[in-house]
Amino acid sequence: MxxxxxxxxxxxxxxxxxxxxxxxxxxxxxxxxxxxxxxxxxxxxxxxxxxxxxxxxxxxxxxxxxxxxxxxxxxxxxxxxxxxxxxxxxxxxxxxxxxxxxxxxxxxxxxxxxxxxxxxxLDELFNAAYSHQASPEKVSISYNAIKETGWQNFIVADISSNSVNILIEDSKIKGAIDACLGAMGIVHGPIDLEMIRDIDEGRRTANECFSHAGAVKIAGIDGKVANMKNQLLENYRNGDEKAKLAIDTLIMTVAMEIAGLVVVCENEIEGIVLTGSIGSATEPFNFEDEINKYFKNKYELKVISKESxxxxxxxxxxxxxxxxxxxxxxxxxxx
Missing domain, CATH: 3.30.420 (Nucleotidyltransferase; domain 5)
Structure with a gap:
């Protein structure tokens, strides 16, 4: 079986x-x-x-x-x-x-x-605010997180090519913030004012903007999704200043998004679950340590498999x- x-x-x-x-x-x-x-x-x-x-x-x-x-x-x-x-x-x-x-x-x-x-x-406020919050694998990631931790009130931070953060309250998904709305991932990210102007003036499609709005935008990297991620991490290893700025910015935006979800959780959260190829990374930087610089040990952090x-x-x-x-x-x- x-x-x-x-x-x-x-x-x-x-x-x-x-x-x-x-x-x-x-x-x-x-x-x-x-x-x-x-x-x-x-x-x-x-x-x-x-x-x-x-x-x-x-x-x-x-x-x-x-x-x-x-x-x-x-x-x-x-x-x-x-x-x-x-x-x-x-x-x-x-x-x-x-x-x-x-x-x-x-x-x-x-x-x-x-x-x-x-x-x-989902909570009706999240549905009223956003037409889309997360794709199906974020549900399965959240299910693995609840199995791994036994927590009932927590946030799942899935950080990879894109970043999606999910709020779990009373063992149910209350809501989430999609990749095009909040935190940067390596490749995808939020569409800002400059991109809206590019779209309106016909220089790029919305999808092209979304697919280059992550950390790679700051690092000046383009190409296939997998190649862009590998190139960014390699540049970071080699001490490239733009790559470091890109990663540091990504981490800052993730911390802001998590903090926003903490505020709207009616219960005290038990911790934050980190996953994804970046969320679970230990080199060339330790994502858990870097994100914790913002939270200052206030919340328990739990890293689960990037294959969650x-x-x-x-x-x-x-x-x-x-x-x-x-x-x-x-x-x-x-x-």
């Missing part, structure tokens, strides 16, 4: 396979370009690691997830659970290829929704299969 979680991430598609005791069997990642070109098959990679006939349930995250509000069987989800692929950052087609493979397989699966204005599980999206999705699959009908306030509808 096996359970699978899929994280539809910015730089690649990650999978976590768990056994019937919810112990991790394997975690692996498929590069988006390799998937799109057909060089790597998700089904073939999964079959190398487990007997696909033994898979009882797989939990899938895909794109914005703004077309659904409940956790649903994949076969009952229309248009892959999204309203539009536009405005979602750089589109390579790799995630679409993987989804098509899984959709055409015989593996029973469910889809996790994103957090958006039609999500009945895939792990949490597998945990959701396991728990839903075993009868759980509510995940972090989100309804499970298998009817």
């Amino acid at each position: 096996a359970f699978i979680g899929m994280d539809h991430g910015t730089t690649g598609i990650s999978f976590c396979i768990m056994d019937d005791d919810a112990e991790i069997i394997d975690i692996f990642k498929i590069d988006r370009e390799d998937s799109k070109s057909g060089k790597v098959s998700a089904i073939e990679e999964l079959s190398k690691r487990c007997d696909l006939e033994s898979v009882k349930l797989m939990a899938i995250t895909y794109a914005m997830g703004d077309g659904i509000s409940d956790i649903l069987p994949t076969e009952k989800v229309e248009d892959r659970g999204i309203l539009s692929i536009n405005g979602a950052g750089k589109v390579t087609g790799g995630g679409t290829s993987v989804f098509s493979e899984l959709e055409n397989s015989n593996i029973p699966s469910i889809m996790i929704p994103g957090l958006h204005k039609n999500s009945t599980s 999206g895939a792990i949490g999705a597998a945990q959701i699959a396991y728990d839903v299969y075993n009868g759980e009908d509510n995940i972090l306030g989100i309804n499970v509808d298998l009817s």
